[in-house]
Amino acid sequence: MRIYATLVYLFLYFPIALIVGFSFNAGKYAMDWQGFSLAWYSKAFSNPLILQALITSLIIAGMTALLSAIIGTMTALGLERVTGRTRTIFDALIYISIMVPGIVIGISTLIAFVTLFNMVNPLLLSLWNIKIEMGIWTVIAAHVLFNLAVVCLLVRARLTGMDRSLVEASEDLYATPMGTFRQVVLPLLMPSILAGFLLSFTFSFEDFIITFFVAGPNVTLPIYVFSSIRRGVTPEINAVGTVVLLSSLLLLVIAQVILQRSEKIAVAKS
């Protein structure tokens, strides 16, 4: 059993170690070790295309995470207050947006946007001489659709497990509804909102397929990585990949610590 577990960890981390290892390769080609070098790191971080892609990815992921966390939480709170048909419809839409494959979301959003632009643009051009086209905002919109559903599910799980008596106690002590929300409900929901924020950020930052269809001429980091792998030139990508990898592992550890600490505080308080 112990041997099996060790083998699984090796299986999981060997490819990652390979990427990290070859980012220090002096040579240019994959699987061809030429000695240790940091050259690709300095090359990668002085390459304007990579830096631009990184910034675009960070903007998209940051905006997606922020919007998804806010809208997802609002939806979870709203759904607590309704029953019947509205609730059924929303539940169905949430599951559909999670179940429909990313590639179909990408394609259908592309088709819908193109159709919309074809209808609206002649009018806009004749009126103000402007036109709308695919851009960062179309990517953010498509990413928020999926991620708001994820945040909503996380926050709802927390809401159902929440101790109602805390809310009642707060009301008994003459807190206004807004006060109860700010001082009781929101702090209790915060860990799952935060977890949802980090999840959305990662999903959006890593997403290739939806972005591939709706980004227009914009290049995000995964799109840049994809095209370099297709061309077979990757030493710079290994370096960027290693940096991104280490930062996401760091984020994961931070998220874990936050979640555990908040649980401990919750236990201590009760």
Place this chain on the structure above:
Amino acid sequence: MNDAKHSRTLTALLLAPAGVFFVFLLVLPLLVMLVYSFGVRAPEGGYQAAFTFDNYLNLPARGKAFTNTLLLAPLATALTVLFAYPMAYFLAVKVSPRWRNAMLVLVVAPFWTSQLLRYYAWMMILGSKGIPSWLEWIGIADVRLLNTPYAVLIGAVYGFLPLMVPPIFVSLEKLDKRLLEASADLGSKPWQSFLQITLPLSLPGVATGSMLVFILLMGDYILPQFLGGGKVYFIGNALVDLFLQSRNWPFGAAVSIALVIIMFVTMYFYMRFVLGKTDQRRVAMV
């Protein structure tokens, strides 16, 4: 009265943004796609309005993508369960609670790193300079791994193991250990207890994990693209080709609709039979 009205306005305000997203980015786009799937390809590529079922009748032209996906996605899901189950069992039963969470995080962590780069690493490992050249060194020549179904299966197990372990782990961890003691007291051998208690009670976890992995595999593009290399392609690869290369949007729309329908039908039967059965079992246990 005023209060109730106020409360309803608040509810509407809370739900409005999500409603806008669902209508404009999910429902309308899927409807537009449905309309497109009955159209014809414009001479310069794209869509031209029409009403024909030709695109659907033409689906067998991409039959290989459908059969590949429908064969390899369930097979890969099953293989992932096979490899993930012992790992989850080890973490939930054998590891001391002190280290349990840290070790689980180590299993999940790779999922949060670039999918593209991880599959790229496997392209190197399975490519001609990787395992085949090592095998040649010990005398087994001419092994080809990359761009075969095996490569896709290995990649799938690698890629989705981190998603499959946690749900199985959770269902094993909350299993009531007293049931196992009772079973041992009644003279069951350990493997009998495992087959009659542990396994059935952990099935909900297996079901959740499989569902997650199956959904992601059905719509996958990167995995078959990198490790199948155009030889073993999925519906996702056919879609990218139809939309971006041959620009036959109506046919692509029909393929997408077919994929969505297949997914919903499989999920329906899956939930109905697999989940239904595990629920009954749980009830029977109680």
